[in-house]
Amino acid sequence: MSEEATVSSGGPAVGRLILTLTIFLLSLLALLWLLISVAPTQAASGAGTGTIRGHLVNGTHNNAPVAGQSVTLQMAQDGSARDLTTLKTDSQGAFLFTGLATASTVKYAVYTRYQGAQYVSDLVDLSKQAVQQIELTVYDATSSSADLAVVQATILIHEPDASKGTFTVSEIYFFQNVGKTTYVGSLNASQGRPNALLFSLPQGARNVALDQGFNSVEAIQVAGGFASDAAVPPGETQFSFSFEVPYQSTSYDFAYTFFYPTVQLSVLTPPALQASSGALSSKGLMTANSHPYLLLQNQNFRSGDQVHVRLQGLPLGSSQSQHQGLFLVPTWVWLVGGVLVMLAIIVLSSLLYHLFQRWRESKPRGRQHAQKRPAHTQAEPEAIHTRGKADAGSSEQDRLLHQLLELDKAFEEGRLKKTEYTEERARIKERLRVLLSLEQEKEHRRGAKERQTAGSSRSPSNAKRRSGKS
Structure with a gap:
């Protein structure tokens, strides 16, 4: 019975001990949290023995004191800056900031905004001198830039x-x-x-x-x-x-x-x-x-x-x-190129017109000769052979004209140098000139032969008429 009483009597004591330890630990944690949260604030607010006193004066009016003007104390620490407090100057333009930290990592500045312009003092370091005096000068504002x-x-x-x-x-x-x-x-x-x-x-x-x-x-x-x-x-x-x-x-x-x-x-x-x-x-x-x-x-x-x-x-x-060539080509090169393209178009149009006119002229003449000489079937193979040569010459001309167009297009797109373009174009034009000369010569010979054939066909008819009369 006594042992049971002893155990039961110790239960409340253990409970009170646990409760006391719990309260102590919670209080300790709260204190630590308070210290962690308050310590930076104290460093930031600069609680210490430093003092900055100064005067705000107007330089436009011979450094007259500026009363009732708001001035702000700013603190810079660890690469960041923030405003600490703002107060107004007294009747003599004086201001006073106390209780500032004097650590070497902390710097201070005083600024004010006056008539649309902001004025800032030099940085103040209280680590070497805890109490310092400054003077902040403001000026009247003007909208003239004459000065x-x-x-x-x-x-x-x-x-x-x-x-x-x-x-x-x-x-x-x-x-x-x-x-x-x-x-x-x-x-x-x-x-x-x-x-x-x-x-x-x-x-x-x-x-x-x-x-x-x-x-x-x-x-x-x-x-x-x-x-x-x-x-x-x-x-x-x-x-x-x-x-x-x-x-x-x-x-x-x-x-x-x-x-x-x-x-x-x-x-x-x-x-x-x-x-x-x-x-x-x-x-x-x-x-x-x-x-x-x-x-x-x-x-x-x-x-x-x-x-x-x-x-x-x-x-x-x-x-x-890729676009460098376009920007580096001078303007006169584009002008010359444009003139050459226009000349090429004119020459090509003229050649095509003359070829078309010759084709139109040769077509009715062929039908006339066919009507006049229906019985001379032996001349047909020769005519067919002549037309074949003409067709071959025409196809060669078309091929050269196509090459000329492709050459102009390649030059306009910059795929050919000017010297290559000039030489190749001259060669094609010379070939066209030779073909045109040959075509003209063939036309001349064909006309002479047709006239000779027509004359010989008329001669037997005249002889028959003369024999009939006799």
Whole structure:
């Protein structure tokens, strides 16, 4: 009885122990989950001892403070960036961000959007100095581009891709705004070309990729290029983008239009392309991105000017090489070929007309002779033999004319070279001329023989009439 009591009395203790362990394990798991979920948030939110304080000023009005303007703190970490918090400046244009992480992998930036333009501070690293002071300058906006100019425009043409039939172009611009206001364009195209920042593109350009200077902006296609609502504040601003250009032959005319006054234009091309331009001077070879390029350059261009760069030696893929001959044949060759084809048609039509006329003339004459000489059956084998020769000559002429047509067709389709075509055509025409000469000679002989036969047949009849009279 005592043993049973001991066992039964230990049952509740074991149950409480199991329940306690279960609660402990669940609490531990919950704590671990909380730590895992909260730890990244704390690192991202930058909880720490770092501080960024600063002022927002207006450069158009001699750095006057901008009060009541929203400014946002952005954090960059591990290749990504996100906004942390937004606040408004006080009456003195001041702002303050505290409790920021000071890890070396974390960087900060402050930005604001003022009168349609976005202004961003330089990156702030708190790992070496936990408390830092910055000043963010904004400007009044203007829609006039009168103060804009391009200090340097660089066009880099990369090695062409023969398999795709394209070459990639990278362009870099350094704009200079000499005024005290920020140029802010509009993409409203209801009145034609929009009043926005313009960039030139060659005909057929595709796959435009916007890069530096085009963050958080929009772009639309316009005649001769594209327009963007990117802002240009006072001072120097850099823009860069790239695009693809398709080509169909071994040469290409790269056209560039200046939308703004440009101090200097530089065009870099691979040496194998044999680039040339009447408006740019060759400066020899130079190295860019560890590759050699031919430099074409000139200075002082006005808005509206245009430059053409002729590219030679573009490689063709297998599908393009089949059509290469069509693109490389000059226009005058097509004109000469067309004239020759027309002359051939005229000559052939004339020959066919004369042959038809002779056939029509010979047909009634044969019936007349048959009526006049019904009794002279001995002449029939000879006539049949003569017609056989004529038919043989006619068939030979038809064969030569058919060869002439096939020759012209082969030349038009490009299966014969011009020298081969000229020689073969001359040979066939000479053969036709000989056959026509032989035919004319046979006709002449046949007519003379018929006249002689007719004269001899009349002579016995006259003799009979004379003998009857006597």
